[in-house]
Amino acid sequence: MPLYDPALRYFLAVYESGSVNAAARELFVAASAVSRQMSKLEHETGAQLFERLSAGVRPTEAGHRFAKYAHRAVQDAGHVIDEIHESRSADTVIRLAAPNGVGHEFLPRLAGKYRSVHSGARFVLHLTDPAEATQMVRDGAADLAVTFNLAIERGVEIVHSAPAPLMAVVRPGHVLASYDVVGLRDLLKFPVALNTPNTTNRRLIDVVTASNGAPIDPVLVCDNPDATVRFISCSDAVSLLGAITIIKDLENGEVVAIPLREKELRQRTLQVQTAAGRRLPAAVQGFVDFVVAELGCIAA
Structure with missing residues (x-):
């Protein structure tokens, strides 16, 4: 209540x-x-x-x-x-909200890494669409959101923001894997796997392809990045994802990410958001600082 x-x-x-x-x-x-x-x-x-x-x-x-x-x-x-929460327990529950693209692997990895040093920290992670992740922060249902964004949001403080361009993602050995850069029209020669329409990823793709007069008819629509990677690793399909979404797969050499030629597909940002004007508990602020530092290391 x-x-x-x-x-x-x-x-x-x-x-x-x-x-x-x-x-x-x-x-x-x-x-x-x-x-x-x-x-x-x-x-x-x-x-x-x-x-x-x-x-x-x-x-x-x-x-x-x-x-x-x-x-x-x-x-x-x-x-x-x-x-009240701080006075009732020495342990702190940190409530996180994120879309699948950053919440399925990257954010849990950070939470585990943080807890190895701060053993009293506990987490509740909500995986939802980007707009709802931001709304949960506004409503106080989440302490912070790590989410993709295409516009300026009201009612939240942007603690960190960094470019999160889309990349063409293929299996090693794919025809496109040796390219330095590709365009959307290059992808139309192959089956394409896309995110669901409620994601910033898909919204951006749909706008750009509609304006170019070359809409993509995907052979797979999926909101789970792991499932998408499994699909393209066994076929000649191409997907469009951000590097942070497939960071583990890139590290393991399971996929190859190729920059896209269209500048419009580089407009997306990855943001760390907290409620505007809210004083965060010390433990939550510590995790926010940790997330920002880790994202800074990736950008560097």
Whole structure:
């Protein structure tokens, strides 16, 4: 049960996006539910919080004042929970959220490495899509997200951000394995395995191929990177993945990653996100610093 009225989260989503519909998409609820919560808050405060416009909403002076209160209430609730958790146990549960691309292998490896030094640390890892990983941090359901992103996110602090370009991935001995760089049209000569449409990977690919007039009809659609690697290792198929997703497979020589010619496919970033304005418990902050340092070593 949240320590604050969920209507505050609805209000902040509308306040930050300037649109009831945009807030509804961000919160994964119906626009009518958001509108009801806004009406409820305006009734309780006795003030109009938003001016309704033809293209969205604009906060009134009362709305700006109420936003300051809402931010404080959400942040204070997070601080109280942190203090209670820290006082109840010497061990710390660190709640992580990540998409499959970084959460199936890389992040668990870091957690295990961290725990070998900090034996009191415990982890809960949620594997979900990138947008939901960010939302879990906003909602306080996760302490940090390590996720791929294509845009600037509201309500979170970007602790670390680094380029995460897509690469063409093939088995050793594949015709393309000796190429220094390939383009999307080169891939069309071979079967292609792609991620599911809810990933930043697939969204980027679909946009670029549609604009180029050369859509890809995949022979495999899968949200599990290990399964995709097993598929391409036994065939002439090509996949499009980030290097960090297949870091173990690259180290073991099981696949070859080839840079892509299209600059649009280099727009994705890998981010470490925490809730904006939240003071992290010392143990959580220690793990965040550890993750950032490890990512820095990879980039170097």
